[in-house]
Amino acid sequence: MSILVIAEHDNSSLKQATLNVVAAAKAIGGDIDVLVAGENCGAVAEAAAKAEGVNKVLVADNAAYGHFLGENLGELVAEVGKGYSHILAAAGTVGKDFMPRVAALLDVAQVSDIMRVESEDTFVRPIYAGNAIATVKSSDSIKVVTVRPTAFDPVAGEGGSAAVEQLDVVKDAGLSQFVSEELAKSDRPDLASAGIVVSGGRGMQNGDNFKMLEQVADLMGAAVGASRAAVDAGFVPNDMQVGQTGKIVAPQLYIAVGISGAIQHLAGMSDSKVIVAINKDEEAPIFQVADYGLVADLFEAVPQLEEELKKVL
Amino acid sequence: MKVLVAVKRVIDYNVKVRVKPDNTGVDLANVKMAMNPFCEIAVEEAVRLKEKGVASEIVVVSIGPKASQEQIRTALALGADRGIHVETDEEVQSLEAAKLLKAVVEKEEPKLVILGKQSIDSDNNQTGQMLAALTGMGQGTFASEVVVEGDKVNVTREVDGGLMTVALNLPAVVTTDLRLNEPRYASLPNIMKAKKKPLDNMSPADLGVDIAPRLSTLKVEAPASRQAGVKVADVAELVDKLKNEAKVI
Numbered sequence: 326m327s328i329l330v331i332a333e334h335d336n337s338s339l340k341q342a343t344l345n346v347v348a349a350a351k352a353i354g355g356d357i358d359v360l361v362a363g364e365n366c367g368a369v370a371e372a373a374a375k376a377e378g379v380n381k382v383l384v385a386d387n388a389a390y391g392h393f394l395g396e397n398l399g400e401l402v403a404e405v406g407k408g409y410s411h412i413l414a415a416a417g418t419v420g421k422d423f424m425p426r427v428a429a430l431l432d433v434a435q436v437s438d439i440m441r442v443e444s445e446d447t448f449v450r451p452i453y454a455g456n457a458i459a460t461v462k463s464s465d466s467i468k469v470v471t472v473r474p475t476a477f478d479p480v481a482g483e484g485g486s487a488a489v490e491q492l493d494v495v496k497d498a499g500l501s502q503f504v505s506e507e508l509a510k511s512d513r514p515d516l517a518s519a520g521i522v523v524s525g526g527r528g529m530q531n532g533d534n535f536k537m538l539e540q541v542a543d544l545m546g547a548a549v550g551a552s553r554a555a556v557d558a559g560f561v562p563n564d565m566q567v568g569q570t571g572k573i574v575a576p577q578l579y580i581a582v583g584i585s586g587a588i589q590h591l592a593g594m595s596d597s598k599v600i601v602a603i604n605k606d607e608e609a610p611i612f613q614v615a616d617y618g619l620v621a622d623l624f625e626a627v628p629q630l631e632e633e634l635k636k637v638l
Numbered sequence: 639m640k641v642l643v644a645v646k647r648v649i650d651y652n653v654k655v656r657v658k659p660d661n662t663g664v665d666l667a668n669v670k671m672a673m674n675p676f677c678e679i680a681v682e683e684a685v686r687l688k689e690k691g692v693a694s695e696i697v698v699v700s701i702g703p704k705a706s707q708e709q710i711r712t713a714l715a716l717g718a719d720r721g722i723h724v725e726t727d728e729e730v731q732s733l734e735a736a737k738l739l740k741a742v743v744e745k746e747e748p749k750l751v752i753l754g755k756q757s758i759d760s761d762n763n764q765t766g767q768m769l770a771a772l773t774g775m776g777q778g779t780f781a782s783e784v785v786v787e788g789d790k791v792n793v794t795r796e797v798d799g800g801l802m803t804v805a806l807n808l809p810a811v812v813t814t815d816l817r818l819n820e821p822r823y824a825s826l827p828n829i830m831k832a833k834k835k836p837l838d839n840m841s842p843a844d845l846g847v848d849i850a851p852r853l854s855t856l857k858v859e860a861p862a863s864r865q866a867g868v869k870v871a872d873v874a875e876l877v878d879k880l881k882n883e884a885k886v887i
Contacts, residue, residue, distance in 0.1 A: 335799075392802070392804075394804065395767065395770075395777055395779065396770075396776050396777065399767075399771055417798050418779075418780060418795075418796070418797040418798045419797075419798070421763050421767075421779070421780075422767065422777070422779045422780075423767075424767075425732070425763070425764040425765075425766075425767035425768045425771070426767050426768070426770065426771035426777075427771075428733065428764070428768065429733060429736060429767070429768035429769075429771035429772050430771050432733075433733070433852065434731060434732070434733050434851075434852035434853050435732065435733075435762070435764050435768075436853065437761070437762045437763060437764060438761065438763075447856065451761065451861070452664075452759065452760055452761050452858070453649070453655040453664060453758070453759055453761070454655075454758060454761065455861055456654075456655035456657075456664075456860075456861065457655060457657050457664050457858050457859070457860065457861070458858070458859045458860070458861050459855050459857070459858045460855070460856040460857045460858075460859075461853045461854065461855050461856065462853065462854050462856055463852060463853055464852055464853070464854070465852050498776070499807075500774070500775065500776030500806060500807055500810075501776040501777070501778075501804050501805065501806045501807070502804065502805045503802075503803075503804060504792060504803040504804055504805050505802075505803045506797075506799075506800065506801065506802040506803065507800050507801045507802075508799040508800040508801075509799060509800045517798070521886070521887075545887060553816065556817070557816070557817065562800060562801075563782065563796045563800075563801070563815075563817060564796075564797070564798060564799055564800045564801075569758075569761070570755075570756070570815070570816060572798070577886045578880065578884070578886040578887065595861075595864060598886065599880070599884045599886050600864075600867075601876065601880070607869075612866060612869075613864075613866045614864045614866065615866065615867055616867035616868075616884065617867055617868060617869075617870050617876055617879055617880070617884075618866075618867065618868070618869045618870065619869070619870050619872070619873065619876050620869060621872075621873075626873055629872075629873040629874075630873050630876070630877070633873050633874055633876075633877040634877060634887070636877075637877060637881055637887070638887065
């Protein structure tokens, strides 16, 4: 078997999710090549070559891939990937965008968002917002799979020495152009891979109040997330949403503040190792999944939490 | 311009999902069904495009059993002009759904196809992208804003780092995210009027598409449930537990 992993990156650094996907590839077994498609992405290729268990790094460096447009990546990956038994990518917004195009161009099904590898053709994935867990078997010759990064412990990012090979394949479908982007700038860790996440919900009442959570998060080196309710209400931007249709997180510690715990939110965080809930409604469903629950007014509890953390950290 | 909207009949999002005791799937007997929430957003966006004078006709298509006609009628009541029902009782997976929709696209030749980004049953997030690839169209996935300008559509997409805007040549495929719009409710007079709107019925065979699934589901299980933990009395106790018991800070 031979597995092609599509690297997730921002043209300058390799995202940790790639190391999680390589771990999923190792669970399948076989030679693992990594494709880095981007623009001026040499540093990413070097980083990918150091990842544990990688056989070869293929680099497609062209302006056509600079913004990861799904039309162009789809054609590239379908072309490069047709010689492999498996094509894997992280189930982030880039992978979710281009991978189904790859599957369609190869006339195979895609298995989305796998949490476990049972065998080379059988995978475990959540359905119904994680309320059911399906084991599915693919009968296709090429398995196109997106991987839930938090479900696999990452391979080491150092120690490998894979060969790096430049590809001369330029696929510009000419169907789409990049116009602009507004990316959130933050010195905090990436939400999807942070060890600690502090999230706020509708109970925060407004966006300004999220500053309280940011102060607590900064004490612990945590990322800040939000429930759909908080995003829909306009308190915070969409990239902070944790849940079925937002980001899936599984940190060591998840602190839910003013979040009731709708099933769609739980789908995004219930694999966290330790869950803390702070909510004034003691009937809130979040308490059914919390390891530690504090029934309290968050506007009193969060400043107290900041003070107590300062004493012990 | 003509807009095609695809809608799917799924379990109502408020229903508590139960796995069947024999682990063959989710129990859908006597369960309330509804239009997939992301599809409602797709219908709403098409209706708004029509209200702005951008769209001239809205065709709504659904693939599924006879009862899927309820969801087509709902879309017609919300403002779609006519419906197409691709009727089958078989399971239709994403790739085969995309092939059926491609056949409909070839007949209808819409300028814009709008779909939900995922259905809340299978959570695959595939069909729109597959349809775009099969028809050679560009795609604006996870859309939070759609602006048609001349022969292009600008789509602002919700991506992991924030927002990204792309310009797509028309015809194009758009898949909706949660914040694209807030769907309206159908009024009673419109529900009555919808009953008279045209609805074509066809089969996958009529469209020349083989819908045999490529993926087989071996089993479906309930997720490992988390136990509720303990309630702490105050913040000091919480921090003490996190530091000395859970050892996570």
